[in-house]
Structures are given as C-alpha cells and as structure tokens.
Amino acid sequence: MSASAKEIEQLIGKEYKQGFVTELEADTFPPGLDEGVIYKLWKIKNEPEFMLEYRLKAFRHWQTMKSPEWAFVKFEPIDYQAVSYYSAPKRKEDGPKSLDEIDPQILEAYKKLGIPLDEQERLAGVAVDAVFDSVSVATTFKSKLKEAGVIFCPISEALREYPELVQQYLGSVVPTGDNFFAALNSAVFTDGSFVYIPKGVRCPMELSTYFRINAANTGQFERTLIIADEGSHVSYLEGCTAPMRDENQLHAAVVELIALDNAEIKYSTVQNWYPGDKDGKGGIYNFVTKRADCRGENSKVSWTQVETGSAITWKYPSCVLTGNNSIGEFYSVALTNNYQQADTGTKMIHIGKNTRSTIISKGISAGHAQNTYRGLVKVLKGAENARNYTQCDSLLVGDKCGAHTFPYVEVKQPSAQVEHEATTSKISEDQLFFCQQRGLSAEDAVSMIVNGFCKEVFKELPMEFAVEAQALLGLSLEGSVG
Amino acid sequence: MSSVIASRYPAEYSKIEATLPGGSQPWLRLLRAEALKQFSGRGFPSLREEEWRYTNVSGIEKNLFEPRLEPSVHQVDKDWLENYRLADCWQIVLVDGYYSAELSNLEGLPENVTVKSMSKLLEADAGQIEAYFGQAVGIDEHNFVAFNTAWFTDGAFIRIPTKTALDKPMQLLHIVTDPNRLATTRNLVIVESIAQAQLVETYVGTDQSYLSASVTEVFVEQNAELTLYKVQCESEKAYHYGGTYVKQSRDSRFSHHNFAFGGMLARSDIHVDLGHASECNLNGLYLGIKRQHLDNHTRINHLEPHGISREVYKGVLDGRARGVFQGRVVVAEDAQKTDSEMNNSNLLLSNDAEADTKPQLEIYADDVKCAHGVTVGQLDEKSVFYLQSRCVDEETARNMLTFAFANEMVFRITHKSLHDLVLAEVLKRFPQQGITQDWL
Numbered sequence: 001m002s003a004s005a006k007e008i009e010q011l012i013g014k015e016y017k018q019g020f021v022t023e024l025e026a027d028t029f030p031p032g033l034d035e036g037v038i039y040k041l042w043k044i045k046n047e048p049e050f051m052l053e054y055r056l057k058a059f060r061h062w063q064t065m066k067s068p069e070w071a072f073v074k075f076e077p078i079d080y081q082a083v084s085y086y087s088a089p090k091r092k093e094d095g096p097k098s099l100d101e102i103d104p105q106i107l108e109a110y111k112k113l114g115i116p117l118d119e120q121e122r123l124a125g126v127a128v129d130a131v132f133d134s135v136s137v138a139t140t141f142k143s144k145l146k147e148a149g150v151i152f153c154p155i156s157e158a159l160r161e162y163p164e165l166v167q168q169y170l171g172s173v174v175p176t177g178d179n180f181f182a183a184l185n186s187a188v189f190t191d192g193s194f195v196y197i198p199k200g201v202r203c204p205m206e207l208s209t210y211f212r213i214n215a216a217n218t219g220q221f222e223r224t225l226i227i228a229d230e231g232s233h234v235s236y237l238e239g240c241t242a243p244m245r246d247e248n249q250l251h252a253a254v255v256e257l258i259a260l261d262n263a264e265i266k267y268s269t270v271q272n273w274y275p276g277d278k279d280g281k282g283g284i285y286n287f288v289t290k291r292a293d294c295r296g297e298n299s300k301v302s303w304t305q306v307e308t309g310s311a312i313t314w315k316y317p318s319c320v321l322t323g324n325n326s327i328g329e330f331y332s333v334a335l336t337n338n339y340q341q342a343d344t345g346t347k348m349i350h351i352g353k354n355t356r357s358t359i360i361s362k363g364i365s366a367g368h369a370q371n372t373y374r375g376l377v378k379v380l381k382g383a384e385n386a387r388n389y390t391q392c393d394s395l396l397v398g399d400k401c402g403a404h405t406f407p408y409v410e411v412k413q414p415s416a417q418v419e420h421e422a423t424t425s426k427i428s429e430d431q432l433f434f435c436q437q438r439g440l441s442a443e444d445a446v447s448m449i450v451n452g453f454c455k456e457v458f459k460e461l462p463m464e465f466a467v468e469a470q471a472l473l474g475l476s477l478e479g480s481v482g
Numbered sequence: 483m484s485s486v487i488a489s490r491y492p493a494e495y496s497k498i499e500a501t502l503p504g505g506s507q508p509w510l511r512l513l514r515a516e517a518l519k520q521f522s523g524r525g526f527p528s529l530r531e532e533e534w535r536y537t538n539v540s541g542i543e544k545n546l547f548e549p550r551l552e553p554s555v556h557q558v559d560k561d562w563l564e565n566y567r568l569a570d571c572w573q574i575v576l577v578d579g580y581y582s583a584e585l586s587n588l589e590g591l592p593e594n595v596t597v598k599s600m601s602k603l604l605e606a607d608a609g610q611i612e613a614y615f616g617q618a619v620g621i622d623e624h625n626f627v628a629f630n631t632a633w634f635t636d637g638a639f640i641r642i643p644t645k646t647a648l649d650k651p652m653q654l655l656h657i658v659t660d661p662n663r664l665a666t667t668r669n670l671v672i673v674e675s676i677a678q679a680q681l682v683e684t685y686v687g688t689d690q691s692y693l694s695a696s697v698t699e700v701f702v703e704q705n706a707e708l709t710l711y712k713v714q715c716e717s718e719k720a721y722h723y724g725g726t727y728v729k730q731s732r733d734s735r736f737s738h739h740n741f742a743f744g745g746m747l748a749r750s751d752i753h754v755d756l757g758h759a760s761e762c763n764l765n766g767l768y769l770g771i772k773r774q775h776l777d778n779h780t781r782i783n784h785l786e787p788h789g790i791s792r793e794v795y796k797g798v799l800d801g802r803a804r805g806v807f808q809g810r811v812v813v814a815e816d817a818q819k820t821d822s823e824m825n826n827s828n829l830l831l832s833n834d835a836e837a838d839t840k841p842q843l844e845i846y847a848d849d850v851k852c853a854h855g856v857t858v859g860q861l862d863e864k865s866v867f868y869l870q871s872r873c874v875d876e877e878t879a880r881n882m883l884t885f886a887f888a889n890e891m892v893f894r895i896t897h898k899s900l901h902d903l904v905l906a907e908v909l910k911r912f913p914q915q916g917i918t919q920d921w922l
Contacts, residue, residue, distance in 0.1 A: 399849070400815075402844070415860060420854075422855070
C-alpha cells in the first residue's frame with residue numbers, strides 16, 4: 001500500500017486519461033425508442049422468442065413509470081427519445097471468432113485502458129469480457145474456462161446457446177418492473193456478461209468485464225447475470241470508462257447475482273466513467289440496479305465498489321438474504337469531486353435465519369460535490385438471529401461540498417441485532433500536522449490519510465484492482481487538495 | 483400513483499369557521515384560508531410522503547372527529563385530573579382544545595410573565611401573536627401543521643420576559659374528555675433574552691377515541707434557557723399529533739425530554755433551528771405495548787457556526803407495538819464548527835414488535851464533527867448472565883435490565899413530582915411491575 005503517495009502525486013495534475021475517442025465505424029440505431037426499436041433490437045441480436053416478450057413487457061411497464069425523484073441528485077430530465085439504443089462496432093461478416101479478427105482499433109483502445117486483450121493469454125491472470133458501447137467484443141480465456149465447466153460469455157451469446165438457463169434466471173432477482181431504470185434496461189439491454197459456475201467448481205481465475213461507452217449520443221444498457229451453482233465460488237471484476245464528451249450520456253445497467261447453496265460470489269467494481277469537467281459539464285449518468293439473491297443456504301455474496309467516476313451515480317448493490325445462514329457484504333468507497341453527485345449505498349434484506357450482513361461505506365466529498373449514502377437494512381419476521389453491522393464514514397475536503405447519510409433500519413424480529421454507526425468529519429488538523437512534521441508535504445499527507453480512510457474497503461479488492469483504485473482516488477482528488 | 487382520497491374534514495369546516503378565534507384579524511384569516519386550501523388538496527399526510535413512510539394516519543379519516551364549539555369544563559372529572567397535576571408547578575389547563583382559566587393555577591406567578599389564552603389575546607392584543615405566529619413553522623411543513631393552523635380553537639400564549647428566571651416549572655396540561663373529540667391547540671412560547679424557564683407539556687385523555695393535534699412554536703432568544711418536557715399519556719384509543727417547532731437565537735440553550743407512552747397512534751415532531759453557538763439536547767423515550775404505534779420525528783438544523791446538538795432516543799417495544807424514529811441533522815453551509823451527535827437504541831421484547839429507524843445526516847459544511855448511531859436488538863446476554871451469576875433469576879434479570887435501559891432517560895428529570903409521574907407511567911407499562919418496583 002506504500003505505492004500511494006508518490007503515484008498519486010504523479011497522477012494529480014493529469015486529466016481524465018481514459019477520455020479518448022476511438023474512431024470506429026459503427027452500426028448505430030437512430031435515436032428514439034418505441035416497440036419497433038425493440039423489435040429491431042431483438043431481431044438484430046437474433047434472440048430466442050421469449051426475449052421479445054420479455055423486452056416488450058418491460059417496455060410497456062416502463063412507459064407507465066416515472067423517473068424517480070427521491071435520490072439526492074439533481075439533473076435535467078433526460079429525453080429518452082434522444083438516445084440511441086444500439087451502437088455496435090461494425091463487423092465483418094459474422095463477427096470475430098478469435099482475437100485476431102477483432103478490429104485493431106478496438107484492441108488499441110483497450111490497450112490504452114490497460115487491458116491488453118492479446119496479452120491476456122500469456123499473463124496467467126484474468127479472463128476478460130469486454131463490452132464496447134453496446135456489444136461484447138472479446139472474451140478471453142474461453143477455452144480454459146470451458147475445461148472447468150464455467151460458462152463465461154456475452155449474454156447475447158448465452159441467449160442463443162443456453163436459452164433455458166438464461167430464461168430460468170433472467171429477471172428473477174431484478175424483475176422487469178423493479179424500477180424505472182431497470183425496466184428500461186430490461187427492454188433495451190444490448191449486451192453484457194453471463195457467468196455460470198457449475199456445482200462444486202471453484203472458478204480457476206478471476207473473471208472480468210470492461211465496459212466502455214465510445215459512440216456519442218448512445219446509452220449503454222448492459223446486463224450481467226451471474227449464477228453460482230451449489231458449492232461454487234467465483235470472483236468477478238468490473239471496470240468502466242468513457243470518452244470525454246460535453247453532453248451527458250446515460251448508463252443504465254442491471255446486474256443480477258444468484259448464489260445457490262454454499263456458493264460464494266465476490267463482485268468488485270471500479271467505476272470510472274467520465275465524471276464531467278471542472279464545471280460539471282458532461283459526464284455519465286450512472287443509474288445502475290445491482291442485486292444479489294443469496295438463495296441457497298450458507299451462500300455468500302460480497303460487493304466491493306470503488307466509485308470515482310460519473311457525473312451522477314445512482315446505485316445500490318443489494319443482497320437479498322433468502323437462504324439460512326447466508327451472508328451479504330458491501331464495501332464501498334465513493335469519491336466525488338467538482339460537481340459530481342453520488343447517491344449510493346446498499347440494501348440488505350434479511351429473510352433467512354442466522355443471516356449476517358456487513359456494510360462498510362466510505363464517502364469522500366470534495367469541490368462542489370454531493371455524496372450521499374442511502375442504505376436499508378430490513379429484517380423480516382422469519383430472520384431469527386439476523387445480524388447486521390453498518391459503518392458509514394464521510395470525509396469532507398473543502399467547504400463547498402456536502403456529505404449525507406440516510407440509513408433506513410426496519411426490524412421485525414426481536415432476536416436480530418442491528419447496529420449502525422456513522423461519522424462525518426474533515427481531515428483532522430492533528431493528523432495533517434503529524435504527517436507534515438514527519439516531512440511529508442500537505443498533499444502527500446492528504447493522499448495518505450484518504451487512502452488510510454479507505455483501507456478497510458481496498459483490502460477487500462483483488463490485488464490488481466486495489467492498485468488501480470488507489471491511483472484513481474488520487475486522480476479524482478486532483479485540484480481539491482492543498 | 484393512485485390519487486389521494488379526499489379528506490372528509492374540509493367539508494365540516496364551514497360549520498366551525500365562525501366560532502374560531504381571530505376572525506377579526508385579516509392576517510390570520512388569510513393564513514387559515516391558505517392552510518385550509520392546502521389541506522383540502524391532499525388531506526392528512528400519506529405513506530407516500532418520505533417523512534411519513536412508516537406512519538399511516540388514514541385511521542383519522544375513518545372516524546370524523548368533531549371539535550367542541552365552545553369551551554366547557556363541566557364534564558371534567560376533577561379527581562381524575564388530580565393524578566396528572568404536578569405538585570410544585572404552575573398549571574395551565576386546556577380542555578378539549580380550549581384554555582380553561584378555572585382549572586388553571588397561576589398563583590404566585592411573577593407579574594411580568596404573560597400567560598394568556600390565545601383566543602383572548604387574539605381579541606385583545608393580536609399584535610403580540612402576529613409577531614411570532616407561523617415564524618417557527620410554516621403550513622408547507624406538512625398537512626398536520628396546515629390542519630392545525632386552519633382548525634385551532636385556542637391555546638396558550640406564554641412569554642417569559644427578559645432577565646426573568648422562573649423558580650418552578652409551568653405545566654401545560656392538555657386534556658380531552660369526550661369520545662370522538664377533536665382537540666386542536668396552538669401554543670406560543672417565548673423565552674426572552676437571558677430568561678430561564680421550565681415547561682412541562684402533559685397530554686392526557688379519558689379512555690376514548692379522539693384526536694389531539696397540537697402545534698407549539700417556541701422561541702428561545704439570545705442567551706436564554708428553556709427546558710421542555712413532553713409527557714404524552716393519551717388514551718390507548720387516541721390519535722395524537724404533537725409538533726414542537728423551536729427557534730434558538732445566539733448562545734441560547736434548549737433541552738427537550740420527550741416521553742411517548744400513550745396513544746394508539748402517536749406522532750411527535752420536534753424541529754429545532756440552532757443559531758450561533760447555541761446548544762440543544764433532545765432526549766426521548768418511547769414505550770410501546772399492545773398495538774401502539776409511536777413515531778418520533780426530530781430535525782435539528784444547524785444554521786450558524788459553533789452550534790452543539792446532542793440527541794438520545796430510546797425505545798422499548800413489546801406486544802405488537804411499532805416504534806419509529808426518524809432523526810435528521812442538517813448542517814448548513816455556513817455552520818462551521820458544528821458538533822452533533824445522535825443516538826437511537828431500540829429494544830424489541832416480542833416477536834410481533836417492530837422498530838423502524840432512520841437517522842440522517844445532511845452536511846454542507848466541512849469543519850464539523852457529526853456522528854450518529856443506531857441499534858436494534860435484545861438485551862445483552864452477557865449482562866443477563868452476569869446477573870444470573872449473582873443469583874438473580876433470569877426473568878428478574880431481564881426486567882431489571884429493561885428497566886435500566888428505560889430509566890436512563892427518566893433519571894435525567896430533575897423535578898421531583900415530574901420524575902415520579904414519569905416513573906409511574908414507565909412502570910405501568912412493564913410486564914412484571916411488582917418485581918420491578920421491589921428493587922427501586
């Protein structure tokens with residue numbers, strides 16, 4: 001962890017480095033959304049019959065819904081008819097069958113992002129599914145995974161090859177009408193990742209998806225579905241970037257996790273969508289629904305997120321603890337700077353007996369940003385001996401920002417034990433003074449303290465992500481320190 | 483979004499309009515008209531409103547509670563009332579929403595202290611009221627405030643002049659005597675600079691279903707100090723709404739002790755606006771049994787620098803009771819050096835009890851110290867074991883610990899007769915009261 005100070009110092013002063021645009025020929029739908037668009041989407045993606053019904057049902061429901069207003073974020077109403085719902089890098093014939101066939105420009109773009117797809121096979125590391133605008137462009141390490149029986153592929157491929165599996169689980173955690181953005185996603189999602197870990201298998205490597213919005217005026221609606229069958233284990237990483245554009249772009253994803261008996265899913269996110277410039281112009285609207293269902297006994301789901309990007313983040317990775325003895329965890333660092341707004345947190349719904357959940361949330365607010373933790377811990381009547389521990393700490397850097405904490409605790413079971421603690425403070429003068437007295441500059445000291453503040457969460461991240469997260473933190477704090 | 487069921491109350495308004503006080507005051511007429519209009523639109527707050535999401539007041543619409551059209555005290559059972567009169571206190575008694583000079587006792591009150599009926603003062607010297615009315619809370623707060631503004635029949639006006647310290651507390655005794663009665667009072671309390679006072683609001687009623695909806699606006703001026711106790715012992719069938727809205731000026735101190743014991747559905751709102759370097763303490767205890775629903779809603783606005791706030795609320799819930807705590811601390815952009823702590827703990831004693839709690843921090847200033855903590859759970863098993871190892875049987879051990887949990891809020895009361903009254907109410911609600919009393 002000692003990498004922090006120097007690296008961060010180097011990073012401070014850098015612009016959003018993922019802000020390049022890749023010039024690609026792309027198939028893009030004209031802006032607008034109606035049943036025709038959904039039909040076209042369904043057709044173009046060559047999906048099974050039930051999907052059309054599924055999408056239309058979601059779309060019809062979505063039309064009756066209103067954009068939610070309860071979150072602590074402000075933005076101009078979005079014109080959903082001005083968004084293009086499909087943009088795919090143009091393919092030759094049937095699309096790439098191996099890495100060699102992928103448009104070298106895309107590969108170049110991913111290289112800039114630090115995911116050298118073609119090097120993956122040499123590095124004994126992470127299997128990557130990369131989603132570019134709306135479609136998955138490459139999945140590495142497929143063969144090796146297949147040996148273990150793990151299915152890891154774009155969801156559109158899964159829909160064609162394992163339709164029954166998808167049909168069984170899709171929408172079973174986040175129903176089509178769950179909320180405004182989830183309904184929209186269900187209607188128009190274009191791609192995403194599908195993971196199935198068979199019984200008793202410990203996934204031999206970490207799985208990873210990289211999302212990138214490239215084309216202008218498009219929304220990205222990806223859908224991730226992860227199923228961990230009995231006794232299996234998987235660790236999944238997700239990263240996101242987008243080019244710098246003046247207008248706001250919409251990203252409305254849905255992630256569903258299902259853990260059966262004794263299964264464990266670890267889901268880590270480093271979200272670094274373009275946050276907009278210093279004056280709050282542009283940036284991604286990140287409206288995401290993430291939910292895990294710990295369906296089986298003794299199952300476990302752990303969410304770890306580092307949120308540094310996006311103009312607006314609206315995201316509550318949740319755990320429904322249905323199975324007895326199941327465990328839900330949520331570790332989050334949300335950093336907002338300039339005019340970023342984040343309203344994020346989690347929901348832990350305790351249904352089964354002896355269910356346990358832990359929530360550690362660290363919010364850092366700088367510049368003119370607003371950072372909100374919003375969480376729900378709900379213990380239903382049957383959840384005997386349920387246990388929750390929540391800790392939310394906020395750190396304020398600068399006097400124009402805001403940090404808010406809105407936890408909800410609802411308990412209907414007397415044997416449950418629920419604890420919630422929250423603190424808000426600024427970096428203490430004493431700590432700063434101590435560091436400076438030891439010869440650190442003020443900026444180094446702030447970086448160090450902020451990293452220390454987030455340590456509890458970073459230690460939950462897989463190694464390579466932890467380094468990236470630390471670096472990102474420094475980068476996002478740029479201009480607010482000193 | 484389903485449409486809100488229109489309230490039945492506005493239709494009744496014309497029947498009582500002429501009897502309401504302050505009709506000669508254009509400003510009040512205007513305010514009442516606005517409040518009525520707002521109330522007619524949406525009726526009582528619904529579960530869809532964020533601040534009301536745990537408290538369903540639709541039962542108020544099922545019964546049409548009727549206000550008394552003129553004051554009367556014949557129906558008051560004086561012996562029963564004695565139970566709630568505190569010794570060593572001045573008393574202001576409000577019967578079914580009307581100030582009763584006959585039942586009040588203000589003997590020996592310093593002459594410069596003003597205690598008046600709102601309706602009388604509105605006729606004699608409305609200017610005194612106009613200067614403060616609606617300054618601590620507007621009708622846009624929510625529709626209970628609007629309802630109260632439009633419907634209030636009377637209330638108490640209390641002014642403690644500058645540099646005056648009252649040597650004993652003043653009790654504001656709200657009683658409701660009839661079934662199906664609507665009692666709506668509006669009170670104003672002004673503690674002028676460097677003055678000091680203690681006030682006890684007691685809400686009681688005979689064993690009936692009724693609605694008591696009162697709003698009290700409190701102004702604690704520069705360097706003044708006010709301690710306000712609220713002891714809510716409404717009937718088990720009653721609906722209670724009590725809003726206390728406080729404005730604190732520079733260097734003032736305000737303490738509130740809120741005891742929620744009675745009512746089938748009781749909601750209490752305490753909102754405090756803190757001025758420069760002022761201090762506020764909010765303490766609360768809610769004991770829910772049977773099917774009671776007790777909602778406590780607090781909001782502390784730190785508007786200026788150097789404010790200090792401390793808040794402790796405790797709940798014990800048995801039977802099918804539901805306890806709600808919603809506490810919000812807002813630190814405005816300029817309110818640097820704010821120091822705020824909030825704590826809410828709940829003890830669930832039965833399988834059907836429920837606790838919902840929602841502590842909130844909303845912070846726009848950076849140089850602040852704010853914290854909140856919430857717990858919901860059972861008694862500490864180690865403590866129970868400790869007592870058992872000292873030869874206390876398990877049941878007694880649990881009762882002792884439960885009592886100790888609640889008593890933490892009770893023993894803070896310094897006034898003897900008030901302490902005894904509250905303690906008696908607490909013990910009434912404990913399952914094995916005999917055992918409990920033995921070791922007191």
